[in-house]
Amino acid sequence: MRIRTDFPYETTREDLRIPLPDGTHLYARIWRPVTEEPVPALLEYLPYRLSDWTAPRDWQRHPWYAGHGYASVRVDVRGHGNSEGLPGDEYDATELADGVAVVEWLAAQPWCTGKVGMLGISWGGFNSLQIAALAPEPLKAVVTVCSTDDRYDNDVHYMGGSVLAVDMHAWAATMLAFVARPPDPAHFGEDWKRQWLTRLDAVEPFIHTWLAHQTRDAYWEHGSVCEDYSAVEAAVLAVGGWHDPYRDTVLRLVQHLPGEVRGLIGPWSHQYPDRGLPPGPAIGFLQETLRWWDQHLKGIDTGVLDEPKLRSWISEAHPPATVYEELAGSWVGDPSWPSPHVTMTRLALDAELTGGRVPSDDPWVRVRSPQHTGLDAGRFFPFGNDADLPPDQREEDGRSVCFDSAPLGHAQAILGRPRVTLRLRCPAPHGRVIVRLCEVGPDGASTLITRGVLNLAAREGRDKALAWQPGTIEKVSFELNAIGHRFAPGNRLRLALSSSYWPWIWPDAEGMGWSVDVTASRLELPVRTPPSDEPVVAFDAPEQSAPLGVVFPSGTATARPERTVVRYVARGTWRLEVDPRYGGTRVYPDGLEFTEDALETYEIQEGDPLSARTRSDWSVRLRRPDSAWDARVRTRSEITCTATEFITTDELTCQDGDETVFHRTWQKRIPRTAG
Known part of the structure; x- marks a missing residue:
């Protein structure tokens, strides 16, 4: 990591309060270049408290942007940190309207050119996209990192129509603790305690609302950019990591956004790609985003629009581990998504995934997993810690029904979302289908590559709750999470099926499992064949501004x-x-x-x-x-x-x-x- 101090501009920092139309003031910290000329503004807007919780991360990037000629602004959402007002639900209409007002206030300042960009990771990446969908005129470009376009099916609440016990619970509990923190009197002033008590009286645990909406209804449609991609007029750089749960959003944004859009997916966890947290390698992310800002906010041709629409990291085969400092692999570039270089390849459960064995005369295989299947799933939100990622999957595989290929004769790369089609018979009204794709080495070690989930009640759409008629037979089809991975020759593919996945997925009430017809079920892999003119994808080494000194x-x-x-x-x-x-x-x-x-x-x-x-x-x-x-x-x-x-x-x-x-x-x- 290079720490930069030799910026093109000297910088200043100022804490101030931004007025909203209703008289509420939001707490803001602004780093600006020392210049007489107006500059574009960059906004990061989230509830996580700029005066303490995100301050170390903020100091890594906002002064860096200011040193390169931007007013870089960090704002606390209403009711959080040292901002006035009462806290609301995540991404509610008030939060988004406030964000629009902040964008317009920044554009109107005499030191601003009138052009604004938004950036953020997770919550800040979410509301950047959502505010872009409201199309405030000054907002010209967005960099959204580890975010989602679908609040129901690609967030911390539900997966495949099933309650995410691991993060529906954990994140609601985290936000209860976060929202209850007081303003800091050193920044808010003597009235901090009255403001704190007023906030506390308004607190309502998020879990009440989230569990009250168990299908994809109007509550989840609000703020989900996938409802109308055409509403986003700003240029969007969408960034994700293969170890982040929101990575599928990058592919959808590249496919569906009508304006200027580029996608970037690396090997990373739920972190900015320059921070150097496992798994790496890290990249010069600030330099990469500067090219985006210069192109769209300053009108400088930086070449970003000549880049492939999707740049992805393809990881090489690796043994299972709960942390990797760096993963071996390579960058590839695709001109569009779906990519002309990716072809879906079918593998039948009773043919390519039998490992050379002859299937039984009875095509039906019962899947009824122990309730603790899933304990080795790893963390839903990997942050770069030592125990984040899934360990060796052999114990999980033993609690599942597995279908293995023969040893691969050559390396095979996949990029995108695998899909399964399963012919099922379910003895109860409810059930869960969990599918894991693993790579198994000659020694039997099993590395989790990707996975997917379907609540059988959601088999005809996430907006429905349709009980299964016990004993009847239906086909279901669903996608696994996207991945970029190269399987090694001599290793086997393993498709593991289970009916439970605790604590990621809240179990169904009956726990009866289901049966699968192996003669009418298949896995489809998005196999990528490199073109003869594969573009060179490379990045600068990471650099940041001087740390805060915590x-x-x-x-x-x-x-x-x-x-x-x-x-x-x-x-x-x-x-x-x-x-x-x-x-x-x-x-x-x-x-x-x-x-x-x-x-x-x-x-x-x-x-x-x-x-x-x-x-x-x-x-x-x-x-x-x-x-x-x-x-x-x-x-x-x-x-x-x-x-x-x-x-x-x-x-x-x-x-x-x-x-x-x-x-x-x-x-x-x-x-x-x-x-």
Whole structure:
């Protein structure tokens, strides 16, 4: 990583409040180049608190952009951090309208040319796209990283029509702790406590809303750019990583956006591609985005429009591991998506995926997996930690029904979304189909390549909840998550089928599984054949501006393991404990000490899908030893179920020093209409 200090422009930084039409003010930090000439503005707009939580990341990039001739702006969403107002639901109409107002305010400043770009990762990438779909006139370009165009089927709530237990729960619990954090009096002023208490009175756990909408209804259509791609007029650079759950969005945006669009997918986790967090290699992402901004906000021909529409990393075959510092592989470029270089190739379960064995006379194979199948799924949101990625899949494969190919005679690259078509017979009204594609080495080690999920109730569309007529036979077809991967000669492909995947997927109430007709089922792989004139795809080495200088005191980090699986043998219970490792304790240059600790637990009993239980405990402390300010937030969030209901419990406690200033417990019983 190169740290840049020799920028074309000297820079200044200013904290200020941006007025909204209703009189609310949003807290903003602006880095600007020292120049008499107006410059374009770049906006990153999210709720994660610019004065502390994202400050280290902000300092890596916003001063860098300012040093290259842009006003780079970081704004806290209404009701978060040091912004005024009350918090709302994620990406609600107020948040998006506020974002439009901020774009227009920036464009109207005398130091701005009137042209604005938006950038962001995750939440900031989401609302960048959504605000672009509202088409404010000054917004000319967007860089959206690890984001989604479909809030229902490609976010943290549902997957294939199934409740994502692992992140529906964990992210709702995280946001309860995040939204309850107080304004910082060093930035907000003496009125911080009144603002904090007003916010706390308005808090409602997100989980209530998310579980109340178990099919793809109008709630999820709001903010989903896929509802009308033509609404996006700004030029879009869409960026993702093969170890990020939102990667499919990059392919859809490249395929469907009508204007200038480019896609970039690397080997990365849920991180900016310049940060150097596993898996790498990292790239000069800031330089790459500068080319995008210069092209669309300054009118400089930087050559970005001559690049392939999709640039992708194809990983080489690798043994299973929970972390890779770097993956071997290569960059490829495709002129469009779908690519003319990719062909769907069919592999039948009773032919190419029998490993040379002769199928049984009975074509039906029963799939009824143990309820703890999925414990080796890895983290839904890999962040570059040591235990993020799926370990060797042999134990998962043993809990699944597997179909193997013969050893491959040559290397084979795939790029895109594999698809399965399965002829099923289900004995119960509900069921889950989980498909994993693995690569198996000669020693038997099994590496997870990609996977997909279908709630059988959603087989005719995510907007429906259609019970299966027990005992009847139907064909279902669905896609797995996209991947770029090259299988090695001598290795085998493995298609693994299971009926449960805890804790990623909340189990169906019956747990009866289903049967598959191997003579009428297949896997289709998006095989990529390189063209004779394969374009050269290369990037500069990563660089950033000087770091903020946050200190992590020794001895303050949690000592517990990142992921632990506990089996209670006599009880037949399995428990997964996860420390999400968001940061521990850090001390900021202005004296703020910020401490956070979280533990997620997921428990299920063998043979009992109704025993599924999730819990998340959070503790957050913000204090300034030189001012006696000491605020604490503690939360407890749980979900259990019956055959007909989800039962959620959330508890929030907030303290100012030793005084408890807020305490509330919510409990909801939410019908299981589809999940």
